[in-house]
Amino acid sequence: MFANKLCSLAAHSTRLSLNKNVWSTVTHRGLRSTAALRATFNVQDEDDFMERVLKSTTPTVVDFHAQWCGPCKLLAPRLETIISAKGEKVALAKVDIDNVSDLALEYGVSAIPAVLAIRDGKVIDKFVGLQDEVRIEAFVNKLIGE
Template sequence: MMACRRVAGGFCSRLSRLSSFPISAARRASAVAHRPEAASRFLSPSRVLSRPLPLAPCRRVSFNVQDGEDFTERVINSDVPVLVDFHAQWCGPCKILGPRLEKAVAKQQGRVVMAKVDIDEHTDLAIEYGVSAVPTVIAMRAGKVLDQFVGIKDEDQLDSFVGKLVGL
């Protein structure tokens, strides 16, 4: 076993030394001329970064609340309904619910957004909205709480919950 590690370690160190040698411009041009498919490996960073970015609008379905002012601006004053996901980093059920909730919100194609509030960072918001357990999800429209639930829901229940908010 030790011999295998020693051999593998030696191979890895030799490989890293070989890959760190700079490639001359002549060798690069020769490789590109003889093998056009290798051209992409030798593109300079400036050429790669100068490509135009797509102009299609990219709308995120969720965002992290930064502070109380951000919450007021993006949740209370929002033109569209907002699902507020009160969660914590240490919460296992929160880690399961988060992606499910994002998927349900994404299905609505911009008719609803999701705000994520970490209760450890924003205890004032958690207290203000009566959050006593996580995950807690609150549905809001025009600054008013319309509905809420605590705990995990399956995808069908989440689709129904989000659909109800959009249909109101």
């Protein structure tokens, strides 16, 4: 049975590589997630936050989250996709509240996911909870002035 599933998977992979339209879609998705990784970073501590967010000339979306938070896991890919589409206009800083709890307290985070928009060292906007793509897009556009 396992061998049949393996063969089925191999046949499916072959079809993907032979179908030009599907292959370009797969390649495009791979490039988008690579771009998202470049625009995304994990904040290590308060000093790191100061250097990479508050002193940054690039507007930054700050995602306060935790590994155990279900809505956080759903929100993260939405944020990454929207921010990666903006190129170098905006960055995404991810703050795990279990690792950098003092920073969460400093910014008044009482529920997660909590997302802040920071430009020139100041909080411009924020939202709490899982949001749809339209709301996130508007949030990011407001931050970068589009």
